[in-house]
Amino acid sequence: MVSVAVIGLGWWGKTIGRLLAASRNLKLVRAVDVDPKGAEWASAQGLPFSTNYGDALADPKVDAVILCTPHAQHRSQILDAVAARKHIFCEKPLALTRSDAIECVQACRTAKLVLGIGHERRFEPPILELRRLYDSGEIGMALQIEANFSQDKFLNLPADNWRLSAKDAPAGPMTATGIHLLDLAVSILGPARRVVCNVSQLGSQLSNGDTLATLVGFANGTNALISAMLATPFVGRFALYANKGWVEVVDKAHPESSEGWVLTKCLRGGRPERKDYPAAPAVLTNLDAFGDAVAGRAPYPVSDAELVGTIAALEAVFTSARKGGTVETVVN
Numbered sequence: 001m002v003s004v005a006v007i008g009l010g011w012w013g014k015t016i017g018r019l020l021a022a023s024r025n026l027k028l029v030r031a032v033d034v035d036p037k038g039a040e041w042a043s044a045q046g047l048p049f050s051t052n053y054g055d056a057l058a059d060p061k062v063d064a065v066i067l068c069t070p071h072a073q074h075r076s077q078i079l080d081a082v083a084a085r086k087h088i089f090c091e092k093p094l095a096l097t098r099s100d101a102i103e104c105v106q107a108c109r110t111a112k113l114v115l116g117i118g119h120e121r122r123f124e125p126p127i128l129e130l131r132r133l134y135d136s137g138e139i140g141m142a143l144q145i146e147a148n149f150s151q152d153k154f155l156n157l158p159a160d161n162w163r164l165s166a167k168d169a170p171a172g173p174m175t176a177t178g179i180h181l182l183d184l185a186v187s188i189l190g191p192a193r194r195v196v197c198n199v200s201q202l203g204s205q206l207s208n209g210d211t212l213a214t215l216v217g218f219a220n221g222t223n224a225l226i227s228a229m230l231a232t233p234f235v236g237r238f239a240l241y242a243n244k245g246w247v248e249v250v251d252k253a254h255p256e257s258s259e260g261w262v263l264t265k266c267l268r269g270g271r272p273e274r275k276d277y278p279a280a281p282a283v284l285t286n287l288d289a290f291g292d293a294v295a296g297r298a299p300y301p302v303s304d305a306e307l308v309g310t311i312a313a314l315e316a317v318f319t320s321a322r323k324g325g326t327v328e329t330v331v332n
């Protein structure tokens with residue numbers, strides 16, 4: 001088993017902590033949060049707790065860290081873990097700028113450490129089927145993606161929470177949920193070429209925006225239309241349109257507690273065919289893939305180009321949201 005420390009015991013750190021009980025290759029051995037209140041949760045799990053990240057990095061029993069901390073800290077926490085020779089699973093987004101993403105990826109490669117990323121949507125069974133239908137050529141050449149990931153979980157956050165900060169969570173709905181769709185789009189369509197994004201605060205107190213629309217143009221001429229709102233109830237939809245057919249995946253519930261999906265496929269000349277998928281623990285599947293990579297059993301299935309490509313597109317989203325207009329991305 002690979003021994004891991006969870007860093008950050010908020011919503012997602014505790015979610016991951018609970019899921020790790022069922023991991024086939026990761027064992028949670030330590031927990032860290034700057035907030036001493038984290039001690040209560042850690043003690044209930046029988047885990048040593050510390051308010052200092054350095055304690056986990058100095059612990060020879062810890063093979064890897066799982067970073068569930070605010071976005072603006074990811075870069076420095078990754079580089080500190082590399083210096084301490086720990087493998088890293090970082091929650092999304094990997095970094096907030098393309099140059100920081102490159103620095104993190106290169107540091108891990110140079111030190112021969114695994115870098116996992118919390119993009120569990122890639123591991124959802126219907127998304128894997130969508131990928132298979134596309135990669136096999138069955139639905140033909142990609143034309144366009146339409147996707148939406150919205151939720152209203154943050155409506156009661158206090159005004160000083162990091163998720164409402166333009167520094168920690170730029171283009172609010174994009175760093176919260178839209179980033180998963182951006183990552184999927186990059187994984188399917190390749191590097192983004194240009195981005196236009198509009199973020200507004202319309203229906204909540206979320207001061208860094210609750211309503212986002214982005215049009216991403218890709219180097220291969222395709223587009224992705226991404227919608228993310230934080231003031232409407234949960235909805236998740238990802239559709240890939242291609243020149244022989246289309247595939248749409250609709251979530252039945254928030255990925256936090258999956259209730260399954262409906263995949264609809266339509267091939268030219270045919271009628272839409274609907275298939276139900278049962279709930280699946282994609283977050284854990286992703287973590288176990290990370291564990292397999294640390295143990296040397298299989299490479300982690302997200303390439304360096306994709307890790308950087310998603311953040312290059314994200315940085316362009318930030319710039320367009322801030323300044324308006326179309327922003328060219330820097331392609332790898």
Ligand SMILES: NC(=O)c1ccc[n+]([C@@H]2O[C@H](COP(=O)([O-])OP(=O)(O)OC[C@H]3O[C@@H](n4cnc5c(N)ncnc54)[C@H](O)[C@@H]3O)[C@@H](O)[C@H]2O)c1
Nearest residue numbers: 007008009010011012013032033034035068069091092118
């Ligand atoms: N993959 C997913 O679907 C998913 C879902 C939710 C959140 N996330 C990601 O998880 C991360 C955390 O989000 P959250 O919703 O749990 O936030 P949160 O605010 O609920 O929790 C963050 C925790 O980190 C702690 N913290 C802050 N700085 C720290 C430091 N230097 N060292 C140790 N602990 C520190 C805070 O005290 C807090 O308890 C973010 O990157 C977010 O995007 C991913």
